[in-house]
Amino acid sequence: MKPHQTAYERNAPDHRVVERALDTSRNTVYWLEEAGAQTRYPVLSASSRSDLTIVGGGYLGLWTAVNAKRRNPGQRVVLLEARNVGWAASGRNGGFCEASITHGDENGRTRWPGEFDRLHSLGGENLDAFERDVNELGLACHWERTGTLAVAVEEHQVSWLQSAEHSLDREAVQSEIHSPLFLYGALDPTGTALVHPARLALELARIADELGVEIYEHSTVTGIHTDRNAGTVAVATEHATVNSDRVVLATNAFRSLLRRNRLMTVPVYDYVLMTEPLSADQLASIGWSGRQGLTDLANQFHYSRLTQDNRVLYGGYDAIYHTGRKVREEFEERHSSFARLGSHFFATFPQLEDVRFSHRWAGAVDTCTQFTAFYGLTHRGRVAHAAGFTGLGVGATRFAAEVLLDLLSGETTPRTELEMVRKRPLPFPPEPAASLGINLTRWALDRADHRQGRRNLFLRTLDAAGLGFDS
Structure with missing residues (x-):
């Protein structure tokens, strides 16, 4: 028996409230549906030669493609995606674009105390540069730099926030967002922007295409190997091969093409609910005029935010691993996780008891033992890889793309000298x-x-x- 109930359990609604709210929801990713995500680019059908080939059409692969062309417009860049651009984690996350590239300050200070100040500064610079890119490239991704509100929902969590620069007592935090659970808060006003995840991916693909990147969808890479005669790396799909001077692997939660990386990450399923649009009265009942991203402080934490049309996204808590590092579509439907999330949502916002959920979905997060990306080079410096973003990759993938391009250039840069970049974390053990x-x-x-x-x-x-x- 558990020693005591959490605030979400103590304030749980009648289960019929949750079931009614879930009854009309669809197991569909709201972001992908709203953006009209579909196949836009051809299948690779003929073998060719490239200066750089990128495997993976999520944020990491797309930022790498865009920045490679901005560094050297004349090079031939090919991007290969197994399904559609942005269909996996990049199109279904919460849309929190954070300054931290270390999965939070505490994780960064613990793992890299000697260079944390530098990492913190680089993360802030990356978010500022991200915002400039949104404006200068015209990325229509619903960018809102509204910051994040962290809240204590248990008495023992209050002390964790009291030393924060922008701490909020109960009255102040209630003035930001009205919830009976919120006891204390800490506001980071500039360290996070909110984006529409799927639109960001599609917009990056649009820019890459305009810059001359050759994008191929439904072109699953089956293997890579060094062609010693040609001095290139052969990237093979079912129908054709691209012989490349350099390669970037950006497959994250999916099985690595490099044997040495297959124990470095595990795919963990994260679950999300999206409400129908709130009415003016419903929105007024919860406040939230600052439109900040919202998170609590539990080990099994929740995250929440408003969309442009005032839906509430509510996700997190469960993190489900399936034996054998499996990634399968059937894992995206898990009623117990959605019901638990729904119960926690109504405990947080009991004034929204009549709201229905329109969408429910899940996606695999690539977790590594240091909770933030690791990097490496193989094939005599011709193949670069990064993975392990652990759910905070919206902003960090832009930084990681620059790291990978630096590594492939062979030049020493301030980014490549970072201990975070140079050293690999410990792997997870094999099964069981x-x-x-x-x-x-x-x-x-x-x-x-x-x-x-x-x-x-x-x-x-x-x-x-x-x-x-x-x-």
Whole structure:
């Protein structure tokens, strides 16, 4: 038996409220549907030669393509996507574009104390540059630099926020967003922008195409190997091969084309609900005039935000791993996770009891043991890779793309000298140890949330070893 209930459990609505709200929802990604995502680019059908080939049409691959052409407009750049541009994590995340490139300040200070100040500065510079790109490239992605509000919903969490620069007592946090659960808050007014995830991906593809990048969809890469006679790397699909001087692998949660990276990440499923648009009265009942991104402080945390048409996105909490590092569409439908999220939503906003959910969906997050991207070069410096963004890749992938291009250039830059870039994190163990360890960690994190945040010996041991598991 759990020692005590969390605030979400103590304030849970009648289960019939949740079931009614979910009854008309569709298992469809709202962002992709709203953006009209569809196949826009041809299948690779003929073999060719390129200066740079990019595998993966999500944010990392798209930013790499755009910035490669901006660095050297004359080079031939090919991008290969297994399905449609942005269909995976890049088109279905919460749309939080954060300044942090270290998965939060605490994670950065713990892992790279000697260079955290530099990493913090680079993250801020990256977000500012991202905003300039949105304006200068004309990226129609619903950009709103509204910041983030972190809230305490348990008494023991209040002290965690009291030293924040922009801390808010109960009255002040309630003036920002009205919820009976919010006891205290901390506002980061500039460190986060909100975007429409799918529109951002499609807009980056549009810019890449205009710059001359050759984009191919439904062109699954089946393998890469060095062609020693030609001095290139052959990137093979089912129908054709691109012989490339340099290659970037940007496949993230999916099985790596590099054997050495297959234990470096695990795919963890994150679940999301989207409400119907709120009426003026419903919106007034919760306040939220600042339109900040919203998150709580639990180990199993929630995140929430408003869309341009005033829907509420509500996601997080469950982080589900499937034995064998599997990524499958059937994992995206999980009623228990959606019902739990719905219950937590109505505990947070009981004044919205009559609101229905229009969409529900899930997606795989690429988690690594340092919770933020790792980097590397293989094939004698011709193939660069990055993965492990752990759910905070909207902003960090832009930075990572610059790192990968720096690495492939062979030049030493301030980015390539970072310890975060030079050193690989510890891998996850193979099965069955991975599944046992991850599920034990999830249990321990849930237990900590039910014990005023107190971490047991198992979690403290993981912390000391620099290992972990996060959504």
